[in-house]
Structure formats: structure tokens, C-alpha cells
Amino acid sequence: MAKPMDFKIYVDQACRAAEEFVSIYYETMDKRRQALTRLYLDKATLVWNGNVVTGLEALTKFFDTLPSSEFQVNMLDCQPVHEQATQSQATVLVVTSGTVKFDGNRQHYFNQNFLLTAQSTPDIVWKIASDCFRFQDWGSS
Template structure:
């Protein structure tokens, strides 16, 4: 494997761990998420879209209290030179809302370097409810 590509892949894994710790800490402790997103970011939560950093922060504040537990994490560098330093992060695990029963979830982030900080471009979360009832 090309050493530069191998380094980008290793960097993606490290960044994914650091980023998701910060992200879920903000969500679970009801900290403002405004600084985590690009101004033009898009969130899709169970099929419902919210765009713009202020609307996203408001959406997160209106969610019930949460407790996330990650069980899997994967990250891939976006190799297109036009994308700059960008990564696709896939996270899954369980989430409790208002101390209720845990539900499985899957979440995907596209993050990019912006003014020397990682910012979310897109954030897609889906609760993994059984389709069979």
C-alpha cells in the first residue's frame, strides 16, 4: 500500500475517535453544537432534514436528554483533492432517550477541515427500529 494513503487511513481512524468523543459529549450533555457544524451544514435525523448551523443547534437543544454508547466506528479519507482534508465517519451503537430503553442507531458524518477545525458538512442519523414490528 502507498505509504501516503496508509497514513491518511490511519489519520482518519484517529480523527474519527477524537471527533466522535467531542460530538457525543456535546449531544449528551446538551452543550451547544453550533461550533461543530459548517454554516451550510445539513442534518437528516430519521428522514427529517434541518439545514443551517443555527437551526441545527436549535434542533439538538429540543431533543430529549440522551446517552449514546458507541459500539462500532469507521472512517475513510475522501481522496478527491478538490475536497481538501475531508473524512467520512460511520458510527453505530445504542442511544437512550430520557433514560428509556436503549435503541440501536447508525450515524454518518462528512467532516472537513475549516479554519483549522473539524466541521460537519452532513450528519445523517437513523434509529434502527425493526421493520417487522
């Protein structure tokens, strides 16, 4: 009987972490891009529309090339990743989708997947281990 409640607590914690993270991530992307890499692990990997970027230095250079943005998240889903798959590291899969305008250009649909891992500082801080962003413009004309 204890197992289902434990799992529900784990899921609830993952959902709270994901909601807080998504709010911080997209606000930082839109308004304080220079601070965005603070949300990533040192050896994090980003796949942006099929282009791979690894490590904080490369991420900083990449984000500097992007024009200003206006993200609107329309959907958020999350789930904890089983500890057997992550060597007992607390990990959450976060999936978002919505729309983005870069530098006032036309709106694009996007989806983005994050793997977040809990980092122990005085408090728990969730950092991005893996990030996959993809435009979904196949449905627009």
C-alpha cells in the same frame, strides 16, 4: 512505492481524527448539547430519521427539542474521501453505530454517518458538513 505509504499515512490521520471527533461529538451531545452546533459548518445539513435540518440556526432549534440522551458507540469506521470527490478539501467519512436512550426511555439502536471537512484555523479543526442519523429498531421487539 511512495504512493501506498502516503495513502496509509492519510488513512491513519483520518482514523485519528475520527476517533477524536466521535469522542467529542457524543460527549457534547450528552452533556453540553448547547455547544453541539460548534461542531458543524455554517451550512451543514443534518438528516434525522428522514427529516432534513440545514444551517446553524435550524440545528440549534432542532437540538433544543431533543430530550437528554445517553449514547453508547459500539462501532466506529472511517475512511478518507478522495480529493477528486471533494474539490481537494480534506474530508473524512465517519460511520458509527450503537445504542441511545433519550430521557431515560427505552434503548434504541442507531447508526450515524458524518462527512467531516478540515478547517484551517491556527490548527486543523474538523467540522461536520453532513450528518445522517437513523434509528435501527427493526431488530428489537
